[in-house]
Amino acid sequence: VPVDWSTFGVDLHLVPGPGGRRAGLEHALRDAIRSGRLPPDTRLPSTRALATELRVARGTVTAAYNQLSAEGYLSARTGSGTVVADLPRGNTPRARAVPADPQPPRHDLRPGSPDVSTFPVATWLRATRRALAVAPMTVYGYADPRGRLELRTALVEYLGRTRGVLATPDQVVVTSGYVQALSLLTTALVRAGGAAIAMEDPGLGFHRDVVQRAGASVLPLPVDDDGAVIDHLSTLDVRAAVLTPANQYPTGAMLHPRRRRAAAEWALRHDGLLIEDDYDGEFRYDRQPVGALQGTMPDRVAYLGTVSKTLAPALRLGWLVLPERWVEPVVEAKLHADLHTEVIGQLTLADLITSHGYDRHVRSCRLRYRRRRDLLLHRLAGRFTVLGVAAGLHALVQLPPDGPGEPEILARAQARGLALTGLAEHWHTPGAGRPQGIIVGYGTPRDAAYAAAIATLHHILSPPRSPRS
């Protein structure tokens, strides 16, 4: 008779072995303890409770407990009943103790992450409580694959106000972050017959992997000081292109107004889709903010955003604002990928946006990052060309041809415990003769660690022993 300890503090599934009831129970307990399924200090049910549960005589359970205590598996503690003893461990699979997070580098200026210590934990929790206090219980069931209407409505208002995005909530699909947004949209494009997508070169290699994994091939779209070279699109056999108009990654270039017009013309002429990655559109430091490309041609632009840079990557919350014809294919992809994004985070973010707590947080982060950018410029400008400082959380430090190259700089950084990312890994095809540079992610460290990180960077870039112009 298998045993189900369902009336006690914990559930336990036991499969008793051969022999009589007492032997079966002993065998099952031994096995559960040996395998770690009953960890040390687990309190066992009282003999009476277990006997009732198993429909055996109480004496049977008492005898089994006594036997196992004698064998060292159990120990009887006065006042706290019978508990599992701490045995020497065998080599059966066992849960390991939870280790601390892996040791971070001493200094971290890698791009891609905000300062996660700024995540407003208390504010977020308050917003969760507020949102759940007014939510009907139906919110805990299966939901619309596009996401909660509360959030889609709040996003339309927020993105319209801050980024010039024009949409209705019906055009929004909430996703589990930017990567999923890109993957779902690619899936929809591939199913519609679009097998190739243009992506900026240089760009983030991981995003190319995401697109390729979702079934599309990736063609390189060159980038210069004015952002992506849109004219090149017509020479490619593509109907879709991923762009970072507000802040090209990794060069930091802003797509020139002339290029924005050219992109619109390309999309109209080729029935094309522009995929606008507005990953850090909230962080603009100069007086020339540019609105989202989407606002100028909502029929031709899929707008992708995320809270990974403004709040925290751990939340995995992002969104697509789609031309109407792409809503259903993307929703189908979302439905078959994971049904919908989890709801509590969605309701919390909706509350945070409509209560303007999100605005306040973004503004406070913007000030913080602007000060960091200013310090970076203060330390490096004049000696190095630093690009992409008008917006975002990273800058590109160009390495002059007569100085040490990327590999040497990265090696020096590693030797000093500074995590850095070079430009080289961002090219679609690596090759000699490319411009060299360092991507400085100045959002990543905590405030207290930032100045030291920049000092280390400065030291590495201009060591006394290195010849300099």
Add this chain to the structure above:
Amino acid sequence: VPVDWSTFGVDLHLVPGPGGRRAGLEHALRDAIRSGRLPPDTRLPSTRALATELRVARGTVTAAYNQLSAEGYLSARTGSGTVVADLPRGNTPRARAVPADPQPPRHDLRPGSPDVSTFPVATWLRATRRALAVAPMTVYGYADPRGRLELRTALVEYLGRTRGVLATPDQVVVTSGYVQALSLLTTALVRAGGAAIAMEDPGLGFHRDVVQRAGASVLPLPVDDDGAVIDHLSTLDVRAAVLTPANQYPTGAMLHPRRRRAAAEWALRHDGLLIEDDYDGEFRYDRQPVGALQGTMPDRVAYLGTVSKTLAPALRLGWLVLPERWVEPVVEAKLHADLHTEVIGQLTLADLITSHGYDRHVRSCRLRYRRRRDLLLHRLAGRFTVLGVAAGLHALVQLPPDGPGEPEILARAQARGLALTGLAEHWHTPGAGRPQGIIVGYGTPRDAAYAAAIATLHHILSPPRSPRS
């Protein structure tokens, strides 16, 4: 000069039109109001603040405000400054008011959902607070694609204890629910060359769609009173099979011990993978619980579970326990799908499991659902054969060949506002001559609505005018 109202309570992106500064500002404000980007009652910044922000003379802003007030776009309110007026709405895209959730059916006995009104909101929030109170800020950054170690460790302990699952935390991948788990595993199988997967027939059509969308073809595996007909597997050209051993969906059959052994033999002989869908393994009402298939052959079984039936579908939390060789391919799929599952829910669930609050909730639900099952049996048994009542949240009511068939029963149900699901849609290929039945999801309604739903079902199944044996 584009305008960024970043110093006020809200952020606003304005693109001023042609003409001078005043005309440009007026145009931008008009456009923002017309398009809904500045909704009614939005409070505008003071003329002095905006002038400073835009670096224009204060008189320019005052003039623009006055003009727009004259035109009806703005209204000046004593004591609260200048606000956006409530204009008649044009046909530009606008956020709609959030409507209430769609009207549910009067009675709902569709399977697939628990009673979401049982979700322990306060307990969940307390666990979130506890978990975040001790979490270092690093948890808000990007995380391990397998999921938080806290949760993987808690799951290994819990699943070992309650379901006999044998694993280490390294073999666990946390997913955004069951559908994502199935999709990721299929993706990994397809990339490894496994193009076909056997799935139970009858089974859930949507899960077949998920597998097909992820690139595999689906072959039917027949089901009888002893669960999936494992012998049939050898006749199929497959290396993987999805099974619901604890509670076959939708027949409710339990996989016979003989079949479990046969499944193990098939997996060994064919280098096969058994995909164990343990979607409601926590809900067993009889005295013969069966442990997970995984516990008997951890090398050959991928175990999939979820909190969708025990806590709430809205959480989108599930897991895979994988044979070691499948961990990396599934992690790769997860990484490119959405990087990792959101962290706050993971930490909350880990806290809930280790504090045994999860056990307590499952037990309380089990009692509740058992009472519901008993009422269902009380009303229907004797007149109908009701299958699959030993476990889970649904039962199969067989329709005798001499009574009304599925289409008629479903039509009657619809006429009385009872949402029901028939057996027909679960077959891989629909056809005449199949057994007919109704899947009764007795978990779905609230407690207060359950008796009425069952009474309606009873009435529909045995109307006075219908001939009965």
